Each structure stands twice: as C-alpha cells, then as structure tokens.
Amino acid sequence: MRYIAYARVSARRSGTVRSFRSTPVTQSRCSAQSQLARSPMARPPLDIGKHGEVTLTKLAPNKWRARCRVRGLNGVTQRIQRDTPAHVARDSHGAAAKASLMEAVAAFVQLDGGGDGEVKPTTELHQLVVLYLADLDKSDRATRTRDTYHRVAALLVGALGKLRVQEATPRRLGGVLEKLAKAHGATTAKQAKTILSGVMANAVREGATLRNPVRDMDPIRVTPRNTAEGARRVLTGPELGELLYQLDNSIAPLPTLKSAKKDHTTRTVSQWAKDIDLLDPITLLAATGLRRSELLGLRWQDYDPKARTLRVCGHVIRSNRDGLIREASTKTVSSARLVPLPAFAVDMLDRRRDESLRPSAANVEKVIFPSETGQYRDPDNLAGQWRRIRKAIGFEWVSLHDFRHAVGTLLDEAGLSARIGADHLGHARVSMTQDVYQARGRVHHAAAQAIDAAIRR
Incomplete structure (x- = not known):
C-alpha cells in the first residue's frame, strides 16, 4: 500500500502549527499523480x-x-x-x-x-532613432545618404509607435517593416531595416538587450525593374546612335507639360533640346556611362583634350540643408577615376569649350554643364527634362541610368574584361558590373562556333 501525505498549515501570531494526516491510495492513483506531475501544463x-x-x-x-x-x-x-x-x-x-x-x-x-547608460530595456525605440540620426550626422557619410536616412527615419518613427527595446522581437519589427513596404515600397523598408539594425546595435552596446533582433529577420527583397519578358532591356549600339540622332534632328512637336496651364510653343524636340542644353549632356552620358550627378559635377579643369580623358572627382547633389552643392568626393573610392573619351565626345567638348556656353556664376566653379543661371544644375531637373521628350523620339522606356547599363554592355560585347568595365564605370566590385550592368540573355553565336569547331576536329 502506498500513501500520500496532506498537510494543513495555520499561522498564528504566537507561532506556526502544523497538522498532518495520511491517506492510503491505490497504485493506479499513484500513477495518475505521477503523470500529472510530468504534465507539460506547467506554470508559464x-x-x-x-x-x-x-x-x-x-x-x-x-x-x-x-x-x-x-x-x-x-x-x-x-x-x-x-x-x-x-x-x-x-x-x-x-x-x-x-x-x-x-x-x-x-x-x-x-x-x-x-545597462548603466542612457538606454534601458524600457526605452522607446523612437528615442533611439533620434540618437542614431545624431551619430549619423557626425559621421563622414555622404550628404545624400544622410538626407535619405533622415527621410526614412521620419517614416520609421511613425510606424514604431511606443514600442520599447524589451518588446522588440524579430516578429514585431518585421511587422513594422512590412507596413512600410506596403505604404512606401521595398526600398524604403530596406533602408528602414538598416536604421533599425543600427538602433538595436546601440541598445546591445548599452546593455539594454542581449541580442540584436534585426539579425534574425528575413531579408527584404527589392524587385528589380524588369520588362514583361522578365529581363531588363538594354540599349544596343545602333539604338544609342538612333537616340542621339533623333535628339539632334527630330521634328516632332515638343510635348506639353502636364502641369502647364498654357503652353503654346511651336518648337520641335530637337530645337528645345538645344535651347535648354540637353543634347550635349545626353551625348556625354552615352559616351561614358557616367552617373548624372558625376556628369553635372564635371569642371573644365577635369577635361584633358590631349589625353582625351575626363577626371571624375566630384558630384552635384541637392542637400536638404544647403541646396545644390558640389561635393569634392565620389560615391565610392573606386568612383574617382579617369574616363577615356570616344572621338565624338571629344569633338562635342572641344566645340563646347570654344563656344563657352552658359558661363558659370561667380560663386560656382566653372562646370561643363551649368544651369541656365550659371549655377550648378540639378540632377533631378535634368532627368525631368529627358522624361519630357523621350517618348516623342521613340525611347520612352529609357532612363538616364540606362545609358550606364548600355555602356557596360557595349564594353562586354567588345570582349573587354569585367575588370575593365568596372574601372570604367567606377564600381567598387567587379561582380556589380557583371551582375547588374552587363546584359544577360543575349545570343552568343561564338559559343556555337566554338562547339562546332571542337566536334569537327
């Protein structure tokens, strides 16, 4: 016979009194009690x-x-x-x-x-975002990068609400980024994730949490801009030639701006492209594959007509604080480079220098492509001017950045190595040139010829 003992305890001011009794139980009841003790329904x-x-x-x-x-x-x-x-x-x-x-x-x-610092487990995440931005402003990050993260941080703060450090789990933070992706796109969500990673890394350093939950989150996929067939369309050599010809000679009427109340111009596309100085910048983009900010940051002192090269050592950007500025630096260390020029680009630059088009303002370095007022030219305005007329000349699908992809592909088709292409385009990694800037899915007849020659031996 087995026994289970029960105890009754009563407390008094004078002390504690305990009384016990024993009750016989069967083997089956003992087994049930033992199973209950091992039950997974324990205290949460x-x-x-x-x-x-x-x-x-x-x-x-x-x-x-x-x-x-x-x-x-x-x-x-x-x-x-x-x-x-x-x-x-x-x-x-x-x-x-x-x-x-x-x-x-x-x-x-x-x-x-x-932690013994300012950050505690109960600190709200939006407060840490402010600290992150303060550190960012003290860093040597590019002006455009700082402006971008300030804009994204404002969206992130609204999405975080009152969430605290100790409540920041991968699932909760993933839900925040998912909402941002739906409202503002995957790229914005990816940038917000970078901010969150920095915020939580600071919390780990301060001892407010033991692990950065952003590391355990799924990656955010940014869908590339594709055509309906699934592959990015890239300008071919003949298409580039046709585009420049149409821009120089098109008699198509200038499209009316959607925002314009009155637009009675009778100018053609080619006339307007020359009047606003659009033809020469597009020509140099097609010749070099420069970024538009690099293009507008070029100075005459960067042009060497004897060596037929351009020195890329700065770019024009719009800062939220200072407006249009020219930074004497490039996107990456590899972006600072000498770019060789084809003959048609040299001819254009020599003509332009002799004509001294649009002299620069007194407070602006003598850039090759200034604005109408002689100031630095806005890269976004240049893109808007191109978008206005590209459909009229039959190239609605082409953006200014597509000239960069076209040049990378032309270098590849000419048999030049990916390293040469990366040096020309200013990429830090050769793989970037191969994976993004050189077209895939092309038909290589040389491959068939090599197989044929090998088998016929």
Whole structure:
C-alpha cells in the first residue's frame, strides 16, 4: 500500500502549527499523480524582465519578508527576497518590505542587462532613432545618404509607435517593416531595416538587450525593374546612335507639360533640346556611362583634350540643408577615376569649350554643364527634362541610368574584361558590373562556333 501525505498549515501570531494526516491510495492513483506531475501544463514562464507574484511573510511585529521570482534578460529566473529595512520603525502590512523588494528587482534587471547608460530595456525605440540620426550626422557619410536616412527615419518613427527595446522581437519589427513596404515600397523598408539594425546595435552596446533582433529577420527583397519578358532591356549600339540622332534632328512637336496651364510653343524636340542644353549632356552620358550627378559635377579643369580623358572627382547633389552643392568626393573610392573619351565626345567638348556656353556664376566653379543661371544644375531637373521628350523620339522606356547599363554592355560585347568595365564605370566590385550592368540573355553565336569547331576536329 502506498500513501500520500496532506498537510494543513495555520499561522498564528504566537507561532506556526502544523497538522498532518495520511491517506492510503491505490497504485493506479499513484500513477495518475505521477503523470500529472510530468504534465507539460506547467506554470508559464515570466516575461523577460518581469517579476511574479509577491509573497509576504510576517517575521515579527513590524517586520516582514517579501519574496518573488524575476526573469532576467538572459531568460534565467531567480528568486529574490528582501526584509523590512532596519531603519523602518513601523511596517504593519509589509509595504516597506515590498518596496525594498521592488528596488532589488529593478537593480537585478539593470545588472542582468539593463545597462548603466542612457538606454534601458524600457526605452522607446523612437528615442533611439533620434540618437542614431545624431551619430549619423557626425559621421563622414555622404550628404545624400544622410538626407535619405533622415527621410526614412521620419517614416520609421511613425510606424514604431511606443514600442520599447524589451518588446522588440524579430516578429514585431518585421511587422513594422512590412507596413512600410506596403505604404512606401521595398526600398524604403530596406533602408528602414538598416536604421533599425543600427538602433538595436546601440541598445546591445548599452546593455539594454542581449541580442540584436534585426539579425534574425528575413531579408527584404527589392524587385528589380524588369520588362514583361522578365529581363531588363538594354540599349544596343545602333539604338544609342538612333537616340542621339533623333535628339539632334527630330521634328516632332515638343510635348506639353502636364502641369502647364498654357503652353503654346511651336518648337520641335530637337530645337528645345538645344535651347535648354540637353543634347550635349545626353551625348556625354552615352559616351561614358557616367552617373548624372558625376556628369553635372564635371569642371573644365577635369577635361584633358590631349589625353582625351575626363577626371571624375566630384558630384552635384541637392542637400536638404544647403541646396545644390558640389561635393569634392565620389560615391565610392573606386568612383574617382579617369574616363577615356570616344572621338565624338571629344569633338562635342572641344566645340563646347570654344563656344563657352552658359558661363558659370561667380560663386560656382566653372562646370561643363551649368544651369541656365550659371549655377550648378540639378540632377533631378535634368532627368525631368529627358522624361519630357523621350517618348516623342521613340525611347520612352529609357532612363538616364540606362545609358550606364548600355555602356557596360557595349564594353562586354567588345570582349573587354569585367575588370575593365568596372574601372570604367567606377564600381567598387567587379561582380556589380557583371551582375547588374552587363546584359544577360543575349545570343552568343561564338559559343556555337566554338562547339562546332571542337566536334569537327
């Protein structure tokens, strides 16, 4: 026969009295009790950084002991207890002991991972975004990069709401980025993820959390701009020639601006392209594959007519704080380079220099392509001018960046190595040139000829 003992405990001021009784049970009941003890329906774990129910035990008049379980940021649960402090003369119901326990719990959480800096587990994430931006502004990151992240950070702060460091799980942060992707696109969400990663890395350094949850999130996929057939269309050599010819000779009427209330111009596309100085910049893009910001940052001192080269050493951007500026730096270290020029580009630059078109303003370096007022030319305005007339000359699908892809593909078709293409385009990695800027899916008849020659031996 097996027994289970039951106890009844009653507490009195004079002390504690215990009484016991034993009850015989069958083997089957013992087995049931044993299975119940092994049941997975155990007490649920405490949340990270939280404590359980506080138990008060009276030790003596005005003397209590408060106890509870607390789970640290490392997931380990410990028991903490505190008695009524010695300096407290009256503690009738244990309030002083409980207050002392709560201080000990807070200290334990801080020591376990709460950090001794400004960032705590309870710090709201939007506050850390502000700190991230302050550090970003002190860095040597490019002006355009800082402006972009300030814009994205404003969207991120609104999406984060009051979420705190200790509540930042991969699932919760993933939900925030998913909303941003739906509202503003995958690229914005990807940039927001970069900010979040920096924010949570700061929280880890400050000891507010043990792991950066952004590392455990799924990557954000940015869908490339494709055609209906699934492959990016790239300008061919003959198409580039036709585009420049149409831009120089088209008699198509100039398209009316959608935002214009009155537009009674009788100019043709080619006349307008010459009037606003669009033909020469497009010609040089087709000849070099430069970025538009690099193109508008070119100065006459960067042109060497004898060597037939252009030195790329700066770019024009629009800063949120300073407006249009020319930065004496490039996108990457590899972007600073000497670019050889084809003959038609040399002819255009020599003519342009002799004509001294659009002299630069006194406060602006003598750039090759200034604005109508002699100031730096806005890269976005240049893109808008191209978009206005590209459909009229039969190239609606071509953006200014497509000239860059076209040049990369032409170099590849000429049999030049990917390293030469990367040097010409200013890519830090040769793989970037191969994967993005050289067209795929082309028919290579040389491959068939090589196979034929090998088999016919």
